[in-house]
Amino acid sequence: MWRGLIRRLSTNSEQIAKVDVSYLRPRHRILAAGGVPPVEFDYERERAARRERFGKFGLASGVSVEELYPTVEEIEEEYAIGLFKELNEVKQEYLELKKKQDEAHKNRLAELEKNLKKYPAALEKYEASLVKQEKLKDEKEIALEKRIREIQEYFGYWMDPKDPRFEVMLEQKEAEEKKAVKLAKREEVQKKRYAEVVQ
Amino acid sequence: MSQALRSAKERALQIVEQASKIRIQDARDNLGARTSGRQVRKANNQMGHTQGALERAAKPPLGWIWGDFFRPWQRMFPGEKHFNADINVRREYIPLSLIELTRLIDLGWIDPSKPIDISTLCRTQKFQINPNIRQYGFDLTEEGADSFPYAIDIEVQYATQSAIAAVEKAGGRIRTSYYDVNALEAAIDPKKWFEKGNVVPQRKAPPKTLIGYYMDAKNRGYLADESDIENNRINLANIRGYKLPDHEMVTEPLKTVDQVFHGIPAGSVISLADKKLYSPTNEIHREYYSKQVADKQYS
Amino acid sequence: MFSRRLIIRAAQFSTSQSKKTEKLWENPWKHALHQQEQPRTSAKVLEVPIDWSYVERLMPIEIIPDVPKHETYPTPSGWTPPTEAAKTHSYYVRRRRDHMLPLYLERKRDLLNEKTLDFDYVELVVLRNVDGNIFDCENELRQFVEAQLDHPIATHVDELKGRIKIKGAPRKIIEQFLYSKGF
Numbered sequence A: 001m002w003r004g005l006i007r008r009l010s011t012n013s014e015q016i017a018k019v020d021v022s023y024l025r026p027r028h029r030i031l032a033a034g035g036v037p038p039v040e041f042d043y044e045r046e047r048a049a050r051r052e053r054f055g056k057f058g059l060a061s062g063v064s065v066e067e068l069y070p071t072v073e074e075i076e077e078e079y080a081i082g083l084f085k086e087l088n089e090v091k092q093e094y095l096e097l098k099k100k101q102d103e104a105h106k107n108r109l110a111e112l113e114k115n116l117k118k119y120p121a122a123l124e125k126y127e128a129s130l131v132k133q134e135k136l137k138d139e140k141e142i143a144l145e146k147r148i149r150e151i152q153e154y155f156g157y158w159m160d161p162k163d164p165r166f167e168v169m170l171e172q173k174e175a176e177e178k179k180a181v182k183l184a185k186r187e188e189v190q191k192k193r194y195a196e197v198v199q
Numbered sequence B: 001m002s003q004a005l006r007s008a009k010e011r012a013l014q015i016v017e018q019a020s021k022i023r024i025q026d027a028r029d030n031l032g033a034r035t036s037g038r039q040v041r042k043a044n045n046q047m048g049h050t051q052g053a054l055e056r057a058a059k060p061p062l063g064w065i066w067g068d069f070f071r072p073w074q075r076m077f078p079g080e081k082h083f084n085a086d087i088n089v090r091r092e093y094i095p096l097s098l099i100e101l102t103r104l105i106d107l108g109w110i111d112p113s114k115p116i117d118i119s120t121l122c123r124t125q126k127f128q129i130n131p132n133i134r135q136y137g138f139d140l141t142e143e144g145a146d147s148f149p150y151a152i153d154i155e156v157q158y159a160t161q162s163a164i165a166a167v168e169k170a171g172g173r174i175r176t177s178y179y180d181v182n183a184l185e186a187a188i189d190p191k192k193w194f195e196k197g198n199v200v201p202q203r204k205a206p207p208k209t210l211i212g213y214y215m216d217a218k219n220r221g222y223l224a225d226e227s228d229i230e231n232n233r234i235n236l237a238n239i240r241g242y243k244l245p246d247h248e249m250v251t252e253p254l255k256t257v258d259q260v261f262h263g264i265p266a267g268s269v270i271s272l273a274d275k276k277l278y279s280p281t282n283e284i285h286r287e288y289y290s291k292q293v294a295d296k297q298y299s
Numbered sequence C: 001m002f003s004r005r006l007i008i009r010a011a012q013f014s015t016s017q018s019k020k021t022e023k024l025w026e027n028p029w030k031h032a033l034h035q036q037e038q039p040r041t042s043a044k045v046l047e048v049p050i051d052w053s054y055v056e057r058l059m060p061i062e063i064i065p066d067v068p069k070h071e072t073y074p075t076p077s078g079w080t081p082p083t084e085a086a087k088t089h090s091y092y093v094r095r096r097r098d099h100m101l102p103l104y105l106e107r108k109r110d111l112l113n114e115k116t117l118d119f120d121y122v123e124l125v126v127l128r129n130v131d132g133n134i135f136d137c138e139n140e141l142r143q144f145v146e147a148q149l150d151h152p153i154a155t156h157v158d159e160l161k162g163r164i165k166i167k168g169a170p171r172k173i174i175e176q177f178l179y180s181k182g183f
Helices: A002-010 A013-018 A026-032 A047-061 A072-081 A087-155 A164-198 B008-018 B051-056 B098-106 B118-122 B161-169 B181-188 B190-195 B208-215 B226-240 B283-290 C002-014 C028-036 C084-088 C134-149 C171-180
Strands: B092-097 B135-141 B153-156 B173-176 B269-271 B276-280 C045-048 C091-093 C103-113 C118-127 C130-132 C154-158 C163-167
Touching: A047 B190, A047 B269, A072 B283, A087 A164, A087 B208, B092 B098, B098 B135, B098 B161, B118 B135, B118 B181, B135 B153, B135 B161, B161 B173, B161 B226, B181 B190, B276 B283, C084 C091, C091 C134, C103 C171, C118 C171, C130 C134, C134 C154, C134 C163, C134 C171
Parallel strands: B092 B135, B153 B173
Antiparallel strands: B269 B276, B276 C045, C091 C130, C103 C118, C118 C163, C154 C163
16 A cells, blocks of 8 residues: 555656556446446347447447337238237227127117016916915915824924824824724713613 | 046046137236246245244134145135136226325426326336236326316326316316336336337227227227317216316327327437437338237237 | 247247258257348438427436425415424424425234234324424424314324324324424
């Protein structure tokens, strides 16, 4: 450090101006001074880098403006791929689609209107069918319920009719009923006999 | 249940049967094919959770399902088929309320005498739009619509009827317009775009599914007829019950349908260092930058 | 960007020789070298005069702009510049660089709610850039806000940093307080 200072003091002013203590590379020295650095690296020869070079330094970069545009071949390739449709074509497509959707909507509304006219008749028919079924069901159900209730009253406690024991109890009750009927008959016969004897 | 009973071959066939035909749109990148950042090492990339941490640390809250890579939970519990089905396709618009806009004008960030578009809004550096995650511009919302005083000429990508009414009541002009990804990238940071040496792109028209919105004069779409828009403007004033100003307050011409920047035609190159503008003279390039095309359906 | 890459890729596909019997892998070099020798017809360009103000208005704003002169205050969005009345207090609240009030919202995690098993959060408003007697400021702020809200609020004063944290009051009322004092 001291040696450098002495050397610097000993030289004349022209030489002092040349001394650079920033330790910047030449490239960065040019950049710091606002200049255009020369093309140095491989990547700078690539297309994107050349574009960027133009964007940064303008015409002084040595990149021609023509390079920034896609080439004619690239444009033709893009046309050949057909990635983008023309605006008028898309507009037409949209209008057709909308027309179709509107028509479908209109048809649907007309159908609903038509169905609405038939609705009262259909509702009446349906309600009538409901009533009929209820009636049929009632007769059957009432008979079943009656029987279930009888059995439950007979045994004195509630029993699920789906229970397997219910069947057994039903048989038992039927048997007892038969027995009771038999007994009643016999008693009647006996009563008749008594009467005959008494007379 | 039935899925598990079928063989893998059958299932594969079913998938192929259900798949649509290959179209040009399918040539796009897979999701996540391009990343903006560096991929960290797989071993370190565990989204803040590691299997080890789960084993020996406090357990996650109830309902958290530790991922089985081969049997992710959305396949284990396939619920709503169409819930968030369009998550990778739908567009996002950054909300911009009228009160925010008023404040920006009040504090001198935006000049109300000049036309306002994405570039004007983004040059304030107060909004971030990232086209890569399908953000497609601004949505003008009606907060602050009661007292919006400035007669502005604004172009947004989506606007509610109340916002449209508020702008027109003050004597302004509003248009909704579509920017494709490329044009949007140029519009949100023009300086960066020019410094990259890119050509000013041509603004593509919206795809088929979206063109209806921008062809509708009710939304003040930029593809609608001007006469239709004028009729709708008067109509909206009648419906909402306000009086339109007598004389036209905004007289500057509108951007053309394929123009990204005011006063700069598509297909031109700008050299910021030399303050110069170049445009192509040969036929094929002129045609390429002036042909009105619509954007891809999926971009 | 995307379309450009796609085109290049498509160009590679399109040049695959369907007529030739030689397979690609028999002489890969030939195929690769063929790629590089594509003809390139570049555009022709011309300089066009331009009104440079159109480009200048696109450049990002790098310095916070001065507030334009308004006829009346508050402005349509409710903004007011600091007034002379602000200098009469024993404290002073500096504006932010962008002419806005130094009010910030903060959300901090509270205890675990045992019923929902979610963490509760407290919402705080932080007033920064307070110079002078910060406790006076806190007192007057508390009086003003409690008169408006009819319930007590919690505050925390950080004298060193010149900050006051307020819990239980919306930012709007604190904004009103600052404007009423002329800051």
